[in-house]
Amino acid sequence: MYRYDEFDQRLVDQRVAQFRDQVARRLSGELTEDEFKPLRLMNGLYLQLHAYMLRVAIPYGTLSSRQLHQLAHIARRYDRGFAHFTTRQNIQYNWPRLEDTPDILAELASVEMHAIQTSGNCIRNTTADQYAGVAADEVEDPRIHAEVIRQWSTLHPEFSFLPRKFKIAVTGAQHDRAAIRVHDIGLVIRRDANANVGFEVVVGGGLGRTPMVGKTIREFLPKQYLLSYLEAILRVYNQLGRRDNKYKARVKILVHETGVEEFTEMVETEWRHIRDGAIDLPAEEVARIRAYFAAPDYQTLSAAPPEYTAKLAADPTFADWVRTNIAAHKVPGYAIVNISLKPIGGIPGDATADQMDAIADLAALYSDREIRVTHEQNLVLPYVRQTDLYLLWQELRRQGLATANLNLISDIIACPGLDYCALANARSIPVAQQISERFADLKRQHDIGELRLKISGCINACGHHHVGNIGILGVDRRGEEYYQITLGGTPDEQAAIGTIVGPAFASDQVVDAVETIVDTYVGQRQDGELFIDTYRRIGNAPFKESLYGNH
Amino acid sequence: MSLQVVTANRLRDGRVIYLDAADGWSTDVAAARLCEDEAAATAALAIAAAAVAARRVVEPYLIAVERADGAVSPTRYRPVRYREVIRAFGPSIAAGTAAKET
Ligand code: SF4
Numbered sequence: 001m002y003r004y005d006e007f008d009q010r011l012v013d014q015r016v017a018q019f020r021d022q023v024a025r026r027l028s029g030e031l032t033e034d035e036f037k038p039l040r041l042m043n044g045l046y047l048q049l050h051a052y053m054l055r056v057a058i059p060y061g062t063l064s065s066r067q068l069h070q071l072a073h074i075a076r077r078y079d080r081g082f083a084h085f086t087t088r089q090n091i092q093y094n095w096p097r098l099e100d101t102p103d104i105l106a107e108l109a110s111v112e113m114h115a116i117q118t119s120g121n122c123i124r125n126t127t128a129d130q131y132a133g134v135a136a137d138e139v140e141d142p143r144i145h146a147e148v149i150r151q152w153s154t155l156h157p158e159f160s161f162l163p164r165k166f167k168i169a170v171t172g173a174q175h176d177r178a179a180i181r182v183h184d185i186g187l188v189i190r191r192d193a194n195a196n197v198g199f200e201v202v203v204g205g206g207l208g209r210t211p212m213v214g215k216t217i218r219e220f221l222p223k224q225y226l227l228s229y230l231e232a233i234l235r236v237y238n239q240l241g242r243r244d245n246k247y248k249a250r251v252k253i254l255v256h257e258t259g260v261e262e263f264t265e266m267v268e269t270e271w272r273h274i275r276d277g278a279i280d281l282p283a284e285e286v287a288r289i290r291a292y293f294a295a296p297d298y299q300t301l302s303a304a305p306p307e308y309t310a311k312l313a314a315d316p317t318f319a320d321w322v323r324t325n326i327a328a329h330k331v332p333g334y335a336i337v338n339i340s341l342k343p344i345g346g347i348p349g350d351a352t353a354d355q356m357d358a359i360a361d362l363a364a365l366y367s368d369r370e371i372r373v374t375h376e377q378n379l380v381l382p383y384v385r386q387t388d389l390y391l392l393w394q395e396l397r398r399q400g401l402a403t404a405n406l407n408l409i410s411d412i413i414a415c416p417g418l419d420y421c422a423l424a425n426a427r428s429i430p431v432a433q434q435i436s437e438r439f440a441d442l443k444r445q446h447d448i449g450e451l452r453l454k455i456s457g458c459i460n461a462c463g464h465h466h467v468g469n470i471g472i473l474g475v476d477r478r479g480e481e482y483y484q485i486t487l488g489g490t491p492d493e494q495a496a497i498g499t500i501v502g503p504a505f506a507s508d509q510v511v512d513a514v515e516t517i518v519d520t521y522v523g524q525r526q527d528g529e530l531f532i533d534t535y536r537r538i539g540n541a542p543f544k545e546s547l548y549g550n551h
Numbered sequence: 552m553s554l555q556v557v558t559a560n561r562l563r564d565g566r567v568i569y570l571d572a573a574d575g576w577s578t579d580v581a582a583a584r585l586c587e588d589e590a591a592a593t594a595a596l597a598i599a600a601a602a603v604a605a606r607r608v609v610e611p612y613l614i615a616v617e618r619a620d621g622a623v624s625p626t627r628y629r630p631v632r633y634r635e636v637i638r639a640f641g642p643s644i645a646a647g648t649a650a651k652e653t
Contacts, residue, residue, distance in 0.1 A: 027563070027606065047560055047610070049634075050565075050567055051566055098564060352647060418641075427643060430644060479632060
């Protein structure tokens with residue numbers, strides 16, 4: 001894992017000291033709320049519906065056991081004993097007190113963490129594939145480049161007041177688990193015809209009010225030019241992005257209004273000016289960063305050892321969990337373990353302090369002290385030996401963390417919605433809970449198969465509903481909570497924005513509507529078809545008919 | 552006009568609070584000072600503005616409340632808009648409890 005050098009540590013420590021002073025001045029009246037608000041937001045502190053909310057960055061979704069223990073400690077000491085993992089690989093505390101936040105930031109700094117760039121119109125925490133470094137289909141570990149981007153973008157003076165917030169995601173694998181095509185910039189590590197490594201550069205994706213799939217503006221960027229090319233994109237955006245209208249200020253609108261070709265030309269022109277300057281990192285520096293992400297000392301193991309396959313054969317509940325929650329590891333005899341934070345009827349993405357401690361301990365025992373956070377609000381142990389899986393699973397079960405539902409209908413992404421969020425139109429969590437309860441039968445979920453269901457409490461789309469196979473959006477209709485359903489969205493390399501199926505449903509109708517959609521799929525599917533395949537073959541009409549046919 | 556009360560968040564910890572009849576602030580909407588006309592609402596907002604200046608509260612505003620049917624609400628008055636109902640009584644979910652064993 002990356003470790004802070006003296007510059008990183010000094011920067012974060014100084015920031016804590018500054019914020020301590022700012023909070024003291026706010027409490028003493030030297031600063032008004034108008035003066036203080038931008039300062040607190042620069043440190044991830046929002047004022048939400050019930051209380052302040054602190055959003056902590058987890059760069060590219062990688063945590064050590066020590067860091068996760070510290071997050072648990074903070075939840076216990078300064079909050080209500082739990083926290084929430086978000087769709088941007090961040091973690092949120094829902095009940096911190098303003099006067100405690102300097103201490104919380106100091107506790108974070110002591111484990112090389114902070115809450116910088118989790119708010120405001122800057123380059124936000126860079127996200128990455130949660131299987132980085134262990135995926136079988138990976139060209140190169142994206143975290144090396146995400147760390148390069150982190151160092152470049154942290155408090156970048158030119159890009160601290162962009163027209164709007166700016167999100168970058170990186171994947172090194174062919175299958176996109178990081179939703180890179182719905183980010184302001186998505187990077188895919190690829191090889192060219194001569195086996196050189198570089199990036200496909202995708203710009204202008206995003207969800208929210210105007211959802212768009214990003215456009216590839218460069219098929220192959222040699223990797224040594226990463227930062228100068230990003231800088232060129234940011235400069236064009238910083239200059240031309242629509243500062244006059246908040247709703248048109250994201251780079252997706254600029255790309256859309258300018259046209260991909262002209263936008264690309266502007267970026268390339270800017271890049272030609274700066275590409276051989278001082279922005280790109282020298283190879284030695286990249287090598288230094290790369291060394292932090294060296295693989296653990298893998299043992300030479302045989303794949304699928306007999307003691308493991310015997311357990312699979314003997315214990316069907318274990319086998320179900322393995323079937324859904326374990327992903328193929330690039331090293332024989334190892335497994336990637338997904339820990340679902342979506343227990344039946346639970347709150348998607350929430351974890352108690354005790355659970356966080358338990359996971360941190362299990363990571364120390366079984367996964368080289370490392371944990372990953374996914375944008376789908378689950379956790380991952382990346383380096384588990386297959387022979388350890390049975391023991392690990394039993395431990396997870398004891399903690400209520402062994403739900404075998406990864407990528408199934410109850411593995412729901414849900415934003416905090418109106419239970420916490422000041423911007424919400426409707427609640428998300430209770431809808432997720434009811435759907436999860438309705439489909440609680442795991443056998444039925446397995447029969448339905450992979451189905452991405454995503455819920456947002458307002459058009460800001462933190463719950464990624466536009467790219468849900470089934471997407472649910474909370475709307476306010478004459479003072480009532482209503483839910484609009486979209487179908488056919490996908491977050492991956494075939495990214496697509498879902499289509500609205502018809503008029504919104506009242507809160508007591510939405511779960512039935514989801515069940516009707518699922519039943520329609522099950523009735524129409526052909527052999528081996530996933531929900532999304534059937535949807536692509538038959539379109540919206542049959543779903544519309546079964547949902548609204550009688551009206 | 553409808554009944555209104557003034558709500559805000561407490562500066563130190565961000566909690567939801569309501570202006571009460573004694574010019575103080577309570578976390579309980581049942582204790583809120585009822586404003587029955589425009590003049591009372593304006594006066595209440597002026598008191599809130601003073602509390603902002605005194606660094607006790609942030610972002611005060613008026614909300615509509617209605618007489619609650621005792622069966623529905625734990626208090627006599629409850630906010631009209633459901634956003635404010637959740638602010639007053641929420642979150643509507645049992646957070647922070649350990650997940651069920653599976
Ligand atoms: S989608 Fe809307 S309601 Fe949900 S967290 Fe984002 S801003 Fe809040």
